[in-house]
Amino acid sequence: MINGNGVGKVIASEHPNFQKNDLVYGLLDWAEYTIMKGGNMLQKLDTLEFPLSYHLGVFGTSGLTAYGGLFQICEPKKGEKVFVSAAGGSVGNLVGQYAKLFGCYVVGCAGTKQKVDLLKGKLGFDDAFNYKEETNLTNTLQRYFPNGIDIYFDNIGGEMLEVVLANMNTYGRVAACGAISDYTNSGKRATLNMVDVIYKQIMIKGFLCANFSSNEIKDFMSMTTNYVRAGKLCVLEDISHGVESIPSAFIGLFQGGNVGKKIVQIAEEL
């Protein structure tokens, strides 16, 4: 069985912690119905009166990855210059929004005009560009960051990472979150100028959202639910329907097909 983070409803339970009609969150099979043994991988879900899908995206791993990578790994200061790649994706769009709300200058890149317009419009990024339309990324970054980049939230790796380092300020920080160019074509791996890394005292740090502490997770939920309730944080979801949409939804992640969090809704009614 293939599984992923999901939200479901208990139909029947012999486990003392779960009753019929409980909403649960955790690693679920990609299926309409499934039998979970033990129940250790599940936790009860309090919806906090938000849509169920929010608990997979903005309040789930995507939100925590964005929050943790930006605030815990990069420790931004107000006014710092933040660059986000794959900024139309589930994590990237939230990184940019958090950074703007915090008081940073934020530029994102994405692979379609639709996403760029969304970043500059609805999501409030200071600027954004379509990397597919740029012929010289060094020039591009110098145009958007004439005073250099302080923080790079890297979702793609590859050539962009090389060029960012060359345009980074002293004490620059790179949160290494994804390397989509490595996943899809290992020939595109980033060749780093370590002299730049040393003399600018740059930190590059890989991270996984699973390893943030319970206090960090509490802070994340508190800040994020407040922002969403106040209408300050825009929730971007890209929902497809039915088990039959799973393959195309998955493949789309590697082709930049999704805008915001990709979710497959399997059951119409919970």
Add this chain to the structure above:
Amino acid sequence: MINGNGVGKVIASEHPNFQKNDLVYGLLDWAEYTIMKGGNMLQKLDTLEFPLSYHLGVFGTSGLTAYGGLFQICEPKKGEKVFVSAAGGSVGNLVGQYAKLFGCYVVGCAGTKQKVDLLKGKLGFDDAFNYKEETNLTNTLQRYFPNGIDIYFDNIGGEMLEVVLANMNTYGRVAACGAISDYTNSGKRATLNMVDVIYKQIMIKGFLCANFSSNEIKDFMSMTTNYVRAGKLCVLEDISHGVESIPSAFIGLFQGGNVGKKIVQIAEEL
């Protein structure tokens, strides 16, 4: 004029902070005599009854770089596995000695048999190898680190960095101190597997010894002078004599010619 960190003696002074016969430390011209204006680049030197040369190496920038890179950047835990490249150099030999004294398992690499013998013998490294004799660095590192590397003190960059990352444990840390392969041949830049960096949550951090705090420097001096007085830390110096030895001394740094701290002694008597 070309300058570098040096120790000198004041012959005459019109500056209120300096008197004749004061020993001073700072950025000095590579010359037998020099006139310093303002004196801001100099500080008085208390020899603490150690040889003057120690204040350029083990108590100077080399020692502070080794100490700061290991303890502040990498935050070792006892028993962790530490790998040091250019371990026969001025910084690398001290990194390995600090790490051993702290309770880590330490392996160094160097470019001559003489250096490898020194590391394993006099300096007390757990093991060492001559990278020039190794045909497959991946196999080499697996042999010396069957349980993976926790900390890499990188003085060279290039292919070694790539191979170290592949052999690194979760939460591995790389103190990026030097990139001699970049200085000498930019075609050898490290091509990083960012997927490894992300999934193992590896940190790569460039640093310069100039940016450690005064408290860190105080701790460094206290620990290091104690170790040297107790005979626990071996001071490796490679001293050449006279102004005429400067060019070969400098070029030797890029060819692995020096063992320990390279010092040019210009005046015989201070």
